[in-house]
Amino acid sequence: MRAPGVPECDIHVWLLHLDQAWASPDQLSPDEQARARRYQCRHARHSFVQTRAALRQVLGHCLGLPPLAIGLEEGHHGKPRLAASLPRLEFNVSHSGQLALIALGRTPLGVDLEHLDRPLDWRELAPACCHPDELPVLRRMPDPDGHRQFLRLWTLREAYVKGTGEGLSQSPADIRLEYGDAAWRVAGDAGWHLHALTLPGGYVGSLAATMKNPVVRLKALTATPW
Template sequence: MTPPPPTAPLPLPRHVLGTEHPWQLVRDDFARLRTVFVYSRTDEWSAVADDERRLPLLLGHETARWRRLPATSARRRFVASRALVKHTAGALLGMPPHAVSLSSTSAGAPHLPASPWLRVSLSHTDDLVLAGFSTAGPVGVDVERSDRPLVAAGLPDAFCTADELAFLHDLPPHRRNAWAVRLWTLKEAYTKALGLGMRLPFPAFGFHFPSGRPSLRPPLGRPELQSPTWQFSTHGLYHPHYTASFALAS
Protein backbone atom coordinates (compact mmCIF):
# COMPACT_ATOMS: atom_id res chain seq x y z
CA MET A 1 0.00 0.00 0.00
CA THR A 2 1.32 3.44 -0.90
CA PRO A 3 1.74 5.56 2.24
CA PRO A 4 -0.24 8.80 2.41
CA PRO A 5 1.63 11.92 1.32
CA PRO A 6 3.24 13.96 4.09
CA THR A 7 0.99 16.66 5.48
CA ALA A 8 1.92 20.19 6.44
CA PRO A 9 1.83 20.95 10.17
CA LEU A 10 -1.30 22.54 11.52
CA PRO A 11 -1.10 26.34 11.66
CA LEU A 12 -0.57 28.15 14.92
CA PRO A 13 -3.69 29.84 16.30
CA ARG A 14 -3.79 33.53 15.41
CA HIS A 15 -5.01 36.18 17.85
CA VAL A 16 -7.65 38.37 16.17
CA LEU A 17 -8.01 41.84 17.64
CA GLY A 18 -11.52 42.70 16.47
CA THR A 19 -12.82 44.42 13.36
CA GLU A 20 -9.57 46.30 12.66
CA HIS A 21 -7.44 43.16 12.60
CA PRO A 22 -5.00 42.94 9.64
CA TRP A 23 -7.04 40.29 7.83
CA GLN A 24 -4.44 39.80 5.12
CA LEU A 25 -2.38 37.85 7.67
CA VAL A 26 -5.29 35.44 8.12
CA ARG A 27 -5.74 35.13 4.35
CA ASP A 28 -2.02 34.42 3.94
CA ASP A 29 -2.17 31.62 6.52
CA PHE A 30 -5.18 30.14 4.77
CA ALA A 31 -3.61 30.37 1.31
CA ARG A 32 -0.61 28.34 2.50
CA LEU A 33 -2.34 25.65 4.54
CA ARG A 34 -6.07 25.76 3.60
CA THR A 35 -6.72 25.93 7.34
CA VAL A 36 -6.71 28.72 9.90
CA PHE A 37 -7.36 28.93 13.64
CA VAL A 38 -8.31 32.24 15.27
CA TYR A 39 -9.21 33.39 18.77
CA SER A 40 -10.33 36.55 20.56
CA ARG A 41 -11.49 37.83 23.89
CA THR A 42 -15.06 39.04 24.20
CA ASP A 43 -14.00 42.64 24.92
CA GLU A 44 -12.09 42.77 21.63
CA TRP A 45 -15.49 42.82 19.90
CA SER A 46 -17.00 45.49 22.18
CA ALA A 47 -17.41 47.94 19.31
CA VAL A 48 -19.65 45.40 17.56
CA ALA A 49 -21.59 44.42 20.69
CA ASP A 50 -22.22 48.06 21.67
CA ASP A 51 -23.60 49.07 18.26
CA GLU A 52 -27.14 47.79 18.80
CA ARG A 53 -28.43 49.69 15.77
CA ARG A 54 -26.22 47.77 13.33
CA LEU A 55 -25.92 44.53 15.29
CA PRO A 56 -29.06 42.91 13.78
CA LEU A 57 -27.46 43.29 10.34
CA LEU A 58 -24.54 41.13 11.48
CA LEU A 59 -26.57 38.59 13.47
CA GLY A 60 -29.34 38.20 10.89
CA HIS A 61 -31.79 35.44 11.83
CA GLU A 62 -29.96 34.92 15.15
CA THR A 63 -30.95 38.37 16.43
CA ALA A 64 -33.99 36.96 18.23
CA ARG A 65 -31.81 34.34 19.93
CA TRP A 66 -29.41 37.08 21.06
CA ARG A 67 -32.29 39.12 22.51
CA ARG A 68 -33.52 36.11 24.51
CA LEU A 69 -30.21 35.67 26.32
CA PRO A 70 -30.73 36.81 29.91
CA ALA A 71 -27.30 38.05 30.98
CA THR A 72 -25.19 40.83 29.52
CA SER A 73 -22.09 38.60 29.65
CA ALA A 74 -23.86 35.84 27.71
CA ARG A 75 -25.02 38.34 25.09
CA ARG A 76 -21.54 39.75 24.63
CA ARG A 77 -19.99 36.28 24.33
CA PHE A 78 -22.62 35.35 21.75
CA VAL A 79 -21.87 38.48 19.72
CA ALA A 80 -18.12 37.87 19.96
CA SER A 81 -18.48 34.29 18.70
CA ARG A 82 -20.60 35.36 15.71
CA ALA A 83 -18.41 38.36 14.96
CA LEU A 84 -15.24 36.24 15.01
CA VAL A 85 -16.75 33.60 12.72
CA LYS A 86 -18.37 36.04 10.28
CA HIS A 87 -15.45 38.46 10.04
CA THR A 88 -12.97 35.62 9.52
CA ALA A 89 -15.18 33.79 7.02
CA GLY A 90 -15.82 37.07 5.23
CA ALA A 91 -12.08 37.72 4.96
CA LEU A 92 -11.53 34.23 3.52
CA LEU A 93 -14.50 34.36 1.14
CA GLY A 94 -14.05 37.97 0.01
CA MET A 95 -17.38 39.28 1.29
CA PRO A 96 -18.55 41.63 4.06
CA PRO A 97 -19.21 39.93 7.41
CA HIS A 98 -22.95 40.63 7.36
CA ALA A 99 -23.22 38.74 4.04
CA VAL A 100 -21.90 35.51 5.61
CA SER A 101 -24.78 33.13 6.27
CA LEU A 102 -24.27 31.15 9.49
CA SER A 103 -26.52 28.33 10.68
CA SER A 104 -26.25 25.19 12.80
CA THR A 105 -26.30 21.50 11.95
CA SER A 106 -28.70 19.08 13.64
CA ALA A 107 -25.88 18.38 16.11
CA GLY A 108 -25.58 22.09 16.95
CA ALA A 109 -22.29 22.67 15.10
CA PRO A 110 -21.79 25.92 13.15
CA HIS A 111 -22.28 25.64 9.40
CA LEU A 112 -21.90 28.00 6.43
CA PRO A 113 -24.79 26.89 4.18
CA ALA A 114 -23.80 29.11 1.24
CA SER A 115 -20.16 27.95 1.43
CA PRO A 116 -20.28 24.33 2.66
CA TRP A 117 -16.77 23.62 1.39
CA LEU A 118 -15.44 25.94 4.12
CA ARG A 119 -15.71 23.85 7.29
CA VAL A 120 -15.97 25.70 10.59
CA SER A 121 -15.71 24.78 14.27
CA LEU A 122 -16.32 26.96 17.31
CA SER A 123 -15.56 26.79 21.04
CA HIS A 124 -15.62 29.21 23.95
CA THR A 125 -14.95 29.34 27.66
CA ASP A 126 -15.07 32.31 30.03
CA ASP A 127 -14.54 35.35 27.77
CA LEU A 128 -12.41 33.51 25.19
CA VAL A 129 -13.75 32.50 21.76
CA LEU A 130 -11.90 30.11 19.43
CA ALA A 131 -12.74 29.14 15.84
CA GLY A 132 -11.25 26.96 13.12
CA PHE A 133 -11.78 27.06 9.34
CA SER A 134 -10.62 24.61 6.69
CA THR A 135 -11.17 23.54 3.10
CA ALA A 136 -8.77 20.61 3.61
CA GLY A 137 -11.29 18.49 5.52
CA PRO A 138 -13.36 18.26 8.71
CA VAL A 139 -12.02 20.52 11.45
CA GLY A 140 -12.62 20.68 15.20
CA VAL A 141 -11.46 23.00 17.98
CA ASP A 142 -11.91 23.09 21.74
CA VAL A 143 -10.66 25.35 24.54
CA GLU A 144 -10.80 25.02 28.32
CA ARG A 145 -9.26 26.75 31.30
CA SER A 146 -5.93 25.08 31.96
CA ASP A 147 -6.72 24.92 35.68
CA ARG A 148 -10.15 23.30 35.28
CA PRO A 149 -10.05 20.76 38.15
CA LEU A 150 -10.66 17.54 36.22
CA VAL A 151 -8.43 15.29 38.33
CA ALA A 152 -9.70 16.58 41.69
CA ALA A 153 -13.26 15.89 40.52
CA GLY A 154 -12.38 12.36 39.41
CA LEU A 155 -13.49 13.08 35.85
CA PRO A 156 -10.68 11.26 33.96
CA ASP A 157 -12.27 7.94 35.01
CA ALA A 158 -15.31 8.96 32.95
CA PHE A 159 -13.57 10.06 29.73
CA CYS A 160 -10.17 8.33 29.55
CA THR A 161 -9.18 4.93 28.23
CA ALA A 162 -7.30 2.51 30.47
CA ASP A 163 -4.04 3.44 28.72
CA GLU A 164 -4.69 7.14 29.25
CA LEU A 165 -5.46 6.60 32.93
CA ALA A 166 -2.19 4.68 33.30
CA PHE A 167 -0.37 7.50 31.51
CA LEU A 168 -1.84 10.09 33.90
CA HIS A 169 -1.05 7.92 36.93
CA ASP A 170 2.61 7.70 35.91
CA LEU A 171 2.97 11.49 35.80
CA PRO A 172 4.08 13.54 38.82
CA PRO A 173 0.90 14.60 40.68
CA HIS A 174 1.39 18.30 39.91
CA ARG A 175 1.34 17.59 36.14
CA ARG A 176 -1.68 15.28 35.96
CA ASN A 177 -4.42 17.88 35.72
CA ALA A 178 -2.78 19.81 32.88
CA TRP A 179 -2.47 16.60 30.87
CA ALA A 180 -6.06 15.62 31.70
CA VAL A 181 -7.24 18.97 30.31
CA ARG A 182 -5.14 18.37 27.21
CA LEU A 183 -6.73 14.94 26.69
CA TRP A 184 -10.22 16.36 27.21
CA THR A 185 -9.75 19.15 24.66
CA LEU A 186 -8.23 16.75 22.11
CA LYS A 187 -11.24 14.45 22.44
CA GLU A 188 -13.66 17.36 22.13
CA ALA A 189 -11.87 18.66 19.03
CA TYR A 190 -11.83 15.20 17.40
CA THR A 191 -15.52 14.49 17.98
CA LYS A 192 -16.46 17.99 16.82
CA ALA A 193 -14.55 17.40 13.58
CA LEU A 194 -16.46 14.13 13.16
CA GLY A 195 -19.74 15.98 13.72
CA LEU A 196 -20.59 13.61 16.57
CA GLY A 197 -19.80 15.60 19.70
CA MET A 198 -20.30 13.56 22.85
CA ARG A 199 -22.46 11.03 21.00
CA LEU A 200 -19.17 9.15 20.55
CA PRO A 201 -18.24 7.96 24.07
CA PHE A 202 -14.89 9.46 25.03
CA PRO A 203 -13.52 6.23 26.59
CA ALA A 204 -14.04 4.50 23.21
CA PHE A 205 -10.95 6.17 21.72
CA GLY A 206 -7.74 7.59 23.02
CA PHE A 207 -4.57 9.55 22.42
CA HIS A 208 -0.93 8.83 23.01
CA PHE A 209 2.04 11.10 22.54
CA PRO A 210 4.95 9.60 20.60
CA SER A 211 7.71 12.21 20.45
CA GLY A 212 5.41 14.50 22.42
CA ARG A 213 2.88 14.94 19.59
CA PRO A 214 -0.73 13.77 19.95
CA SER A 215 -1.61 10.66 17.96
CA LEU A 216 -5.05 9.04 17.75
CA ARG A 217 -5.97 5.54 18.85
CA PRO A 218 -9.31 5.38 17.01
CA PRO A 219 -12.47 3.57 18.11
CA LEU A 220 -12.33 -0.17 17.53
CA GLY A 221 -14.87 -1.50 15.08
CA ARG A 222 -15.41 1.92 13.50
CA PRO A 223 -13.26 1.81 10.33
CA GLU A 224 -14.94 4.93 8.96
CA LEU A 225 -13.39 6.90 11.84
CA GLN A 226 -9.85 5.61 11.25
CA SER A 227 -8.58 8.03 8.60
CA PRO A 228 -4.77 7.84 8.34
CA THR A 229 -4.51 11.60 7.85
CA TRP A 230 -5.80 12.97 11.15
CA GLN A 231 -3.64 15.75 12.56
CA PHE A 232 -3.80 17.17 16.07
CA SER A 233 -2.12 19.92 18.04
CA THR A 234 -2.48 21.65 21.40
CA HIS A 235 -1.43 25.18 22.34
CA GLY A 236 -1.65 27.45 25.35
CA LEU A 237 -3.62 30.66 24.76
CA TYR A 238 -2.91 33.65 26.97
CA HIS A 239 -0.43 31.15 28.38
CA PRO A 240 -0.85 29.43 30.76
CA HIS A 241 -4.50 30.28 31.35
CA TYR A 242 -6.20 28.32 28.54
CA THR A 243 -5.55 25.04 26.74
CA ALA A 244 -6.74 24.79 23.13
CA SER A 245 -6.69 21.69 20.93
CA PHE A 246 -7.18 21.34 17.20
CA ALA A 247 -8.15 18.42 14.94
CA LEU A 248 -8.10 18.16 11.15
CA ALA A 249 -8.80 15.28 8.77
CA SER A 250 -7.40 15.99 5.32
Protein backbone atom coordinates (compact mmCIF):
# COMPACT_ATOMS: atom_id res chain seq x y z
CA MET A 1 0.00 0.00 0.00
CA ARG A 2 1.14 3.54 -0.72
CA ALA A 3 0.92 6.42 1.72
CA PRO A 4 -1.55 9.07 0.51
CA GLY A 5 -0.26 12.59 0.08
CA VAL A 6 3.43 11.65 -0.25
CA PRO A 7 4.58 11.80 -3.90
CA GLU A 8 6.96 9.08 -5.05
CA CYS A 9 9.84 11.49 -5.73
CA ASP A 10 9.40 13.62 -2.59
CA ILE A 11 11.09 13.50 0.78
CA HIS A 12 9.49 15.76 3.36
CA VAL A 13 11.72 17.02 6.18
CA TRP A 14 9.79 18.60 9.02
CA LEU A 15 11.57 21.06 11.33
CA LEU A 16 10.38 21.10 14.93
CA HIS A 17 11.60 23.81 17.28
CA LEU A 18 11.80 22.13 20.67
CA ASP A 19 11.72 25.42 22.60
CA GLN A 20 8.12 25.85 21.41
CA ALA A 21 6.50 23.04 23.39
CA TRP A 22 3.04 22.07 22.17
CA ALA A 23 2.76 18.36 22.95
CA SER A 24 2.18 16.50 26.21
CA PRO A 25 2.89 12.89 27.28
CA ASP A 26 -0.78 11.93 26.90
CA GLN A 27 -0.29 12.23 23.13
CA LEU A 28 2.02 9.19 23.29
CA SER A 29 1.28 5.49 23.62
CA PRO A 30 1.55 3.91 27.10
CA ASP A 31 4.92 2.34 26.17
CA GLU A 32 6.20 5.71 24.96
CA GLN A 33 5.01 7.43 28.12
CA ALA A 34 6.88 4.85 30.20
CA ARG A 35 10.01 5.41 28.11
CA ALA A 36 9.71 9.19 28.62
CA ARG A 37 9.55 8.72 32.41
CA ARG A 38 12.82 6.78 32.34
CA TYR A 39 14.76 9.81 31.06
CA GLN A 40 16.65 11.34 33.97
CA CYS A 41 17.60 14.47 32.02
CA ARG A 42 14.69 16.89 31.76
CA HIS A 43 15.80 18.22 28.35
CA ALA A 44 16.16 14.70 26.93
CA ARG A 45 12.69 13.78 28.23
CA HIS A 46 11.20 16.95 26.75
CA SER A 47 12.90 16.33 23.38
CA PHE A 48 11.61 12.77 23.24
CA VAL A 49 8.02 13.72 24.08
CA GLN A 50 7.88 16.61 21.61
CA THR A 51 9.59 14.70 18.79
CA ARG A 52 7.63 11.46 19.17
CA ALA A 53 4.31 13.31 19.42
CA ALA A 54 5.24 15.31 16.32
CA LEU A 55 6.18 12.11 14.49
CA ARG A 56 2.78 10.60 15.31
CA GLN A 57 1.02 13.77 14.14
CA VAL A 58 2.88 13.85 10.80
CA LEU A 59 2.43 10.12 10.18
CA GLY A 60 -1.24 10.35 11.10
CA HIS A 61 -1.74 13.22 8.65
CA CYS A 62 0.03 11.34 5.83
CA LEU A 63 -1.81 8.09 6.47
CA GLY A 64 -5.22 9.55 7.30
CA LEU A 65 -5.24 7.98 10.77
CA PRO A 66 -5.46 9.30 14.35
CA PRO A 67 -1.90 9.79 15.70
CA LEU A 68 -2.35 7.23 18.48
CA ALA A 69 -3.61 4.66 15.97
CA ILE A 70 -0.19 4.58 14.27
CA GLY A 71 1.49 1.26 15.00
CA LEU A 72 5.25 1.60 15.47
CA GLU A 73 7.71 -1.25 15.89
CA GLU A 74 11.46 -1.85 15.87
CA GLY A 75 13.15 -3.23 12.79
CA HIS A 76 16.74 -4.14 11.99
CA HIS A 77 19.11 -3.03 14.80
CA GLY A 78 16.20 -1.30 16.54
CA LYS A 79 15.37 1.17 13.76
CA PRO A 80 11.75 2.34 14.25
CA ARG A 81 9.31 1.57 11.43
CA LEU A 82 5.60 1.42 10.73
CA ALA A 83 3.71 -1.77 11.51
CA ALA A 84 3.51 -4.12 8.53
CA SER A 85 -0.27 -3.62 8.26
CA LEU A 86 0.15 0.10 7.43
CA PRO A 87 0.91 1.67 4.02
CA ARG A 88 4.53 1.85 2.92
CA LEU A 89 6.14 4.99 4.32
CA GLU A 90 9.72 5.40 5.52
CA PHE A 91 10.67 7.82 8.29
CA ASN A 92 13.60 8.82 10.45
CA VAL A 93 14.09 11.32 13.28
CA SER A 94 16.98 13.29 14.75
CA HIS A 95 17.25 16.06 17.34
CA SER A 96 20.02 18.24 18.72
CA GLY A 97 19.96 21.42 20.76
CA GLN A 98 16.55 23.02 20.29
CA LEU A 99 15.79 21.55 16.85
CA ALA A 100 14.40 18.21 15.66
CA LEU A 101 14.04 16.81 12.14
CA ILE A 102 11.45 14.30 10.95
CA ALA A 103 12.10 12.92 7.46
CA LEU A 104 9.41 11.01 5.55
CA GLY A 105 9.35 9.47 2.11
CA ARG A 106 8.60 6.35 0.11
CA THR A 107 12.23 5.30 -0.11
CA PRO A 108 14.60 4.03 2.62
CA LEU A 109 16.16 7.07 4.31
CA GLY A 110 18.01 8.42 7.32
CA VAL A 111 18.46 11.93 8.72
CA ASP A 112 20.81 13.50 11.25
CA LEU A 113 21.63 16.94 12.61
CA GLU A 114 24.02 18.51 15.08
CA HIS A 115 24.13 21.86 16.86
CA LEU A 116 27.30 23.80 16.01
CA ASP A 117 27.55 24.95 19.63
CA ARG A 118 27.93 21.36 20.81
CA PRO A 119 31.15 21.30 22.89
CA LEU A 120 33.58 18.74 21.51
CA ASP A 121 37.25 18.35 20.62
CA TRP A 122 36.84 17.50 16.96
CA ARG A 123 40.57 17.06 16.39
CA GLU A 124 40.71 14.38 19.07
CA LEU A 125 37.53 12.68 17.85
CA ALA A 126 38.37 12.73 14.14
CA PRO A 127 40.51 9.52 14.00
CA ALA A 128 37.68 7.46 15.49
CA CYS A 129 34.88 9.15 13.54
CA CYS A 130 36.36 9.79 10.10
CA HIS A 131 37.92 7.60 7.44
CA PRO A 132 41.77 7.81 7.37
CA ASP A 133 41.65 9.29 3.85
CA GLU A 134 39.67 12.29 5.15
CA LEU A 135 41.99 13.17 8.03
CA PRO A 136 44.80 15.09 6.26
CA VAL A 137 42.49 17.72 4.75
CA LEU A 138 40.38 17.96 7.90
CA ARG A 139 43.40 18.48 10.15
CA ARG A 140 44.66 21.35 8.02
CA MET A 141 41.45 23.28 8.56
CA PRO A 142 41.40 26.02 11.19
CA ASP A 143 38.61 26.46 13.69
CA PRO A 144 35.70 27.00 13.18
CA ASP A 145 35.89 25.60 9.63
CA GLY A 146 37.24 22.27 10.84
CA HIS A 147 34.58 22.05 13.52
CA ARG A 148 31.80 22.61 10.98
CA GLN A 149 33.32 20.19 8.46
CA PHE A 150 33.73 17.51 11.13
CA LEU A 151 30.05 17.82 12.06
CA ARG A 152 29.09 17.76 8.38
CA LEU A 153 30.99 14.51 7.90
CA TRP A 154 29.50 13.16 11.12
CA THR A 155 25.89 13.91 10.10
CA LEU A 156 26.44 12.43 6.63
CA ARG A 157 27.69 9.20 8.19
CA GLU A 158 24.96 9.11 10.82
CA ALA A 159 22.23 9.69 8.24
CA TYR A 160 23.67 6.85 6.16
CA VAL A 161 23.93 4.26 8.96
CA LYS A 162 20.51 5.26 10.31
CA GLY A 163 19.08 4.80 6.84
CA THR A 164 20.63 1.38 6.32
CA GLY A 165 19.67 0.38 9.85
CA GLU A 166 23.23 -0.65 10.69
CA GLY A 167 23.63 1.92 13.46
CA LEU A 168 26.49 1.25 15.86
CA SER A 169 27.21 -2.12 14.26
CA GLN A 170 29.43 -0.33 11.73
CA SER A 171 32.47 1.75 12.72
CA PRO A 172 32.24 5.35 11.41
CA ALA A 173 35.92 5.25 10.44
CA ASP A 174 35.22 2.38 8.03
CA ILE A 175 32.88 4.54 5.95
CA ARG A 176 34.72 6.64 3.36
CA LEU A 177 32.85 9.68 2.07
CA GLU A 178 33.57 11.23 -1.32
CA TYR A 179 32.60 14.62 -2.72
CA GLY A 180 32.33 15.33 -6.41
CA ASP A 181 29.95 16.89 -8.95
CA ALA A 182 28.44 18.96 -6.12
CA ALA A 183 27.30 15.84 -4.26
CA TRP A 184 28.37 13.58 -1.40
CA ARG A 185 28.46 9.81 -1.75
CA VAL A 186 29.56 6.74 0.18
CA ALA A 187 32.53 5.03 -1.48
CA GLY A 188 31.57 1.54 -2.58
CA ASP A 189 27.82 1.93 -2.05
CA ALA A 190 26.14 3.32 -5.16
CA GLY A 191 22.71 2.47 -3.79
CA TRP A 192 22.69 5.33 -1.30
CA HIS A 193 22.82 9.07 -1.99
CA LEU A 194 23.74 11.79 0.50
CA HIS A 195 22.35 15.32 0.70
CA ALA A 196 23.54 18.24 2.83
CA LEU A 197 20.51 20.06 4.25
CA THR A 198 20.20 23.83 4.54
CA LEU A 199 19.00 24.40 8.10
CA PRO A 200 18.51 27.40 10.41
CA GLY A 201 21.69 29.09 11.59
CA GLY A 202 23.69 27.12 14.10
CA TYR A 203 22.82 23.65 12.80
CA VAL A 204 24.33 21.17 10.36
CA GLY A 205 22.15 18.41 8.96
CA SER A 206 22.25 15.66 6.34
CA LEU A 207 19.89 13.28 4.60
CA ALA A 208 20.63 9.84 3.13
CA ALA A 209 18.25 8.07 0.77
CA THR A 210 18.19 5.34 -1.84
CA MET A 211 16.65 7.86 -4.24
CA LYS A 212 19.28 9.71 -6.31
CA ASN A 213 17.57 13.05 -6.91
CA PRO A 214 14.62 13.41 -4.54
CA VAL A 215 12.63 16.60 -4.19
CA VAL A 216 13.47 17.55 -0.60
CA ARG A 217 10.80 19.75 0.93
CA LEU A 218 11.65 21.46 4.23
CA LYS A 219 8.62 22.33 6.33
CA ALA A 220 8.17 23.93 9.75
CA LEU A 221 5.99 21.97 12.16
CA THR A 222 3.74 23.98 14.46
CA ALA A 223 0.73 23.18 16.59
CA THR A 224 -1.52 23.64 13.51
CA PRO A 225 0.73 22.74 10.54
CA TRP A 226 -1.94 21.95 7.89
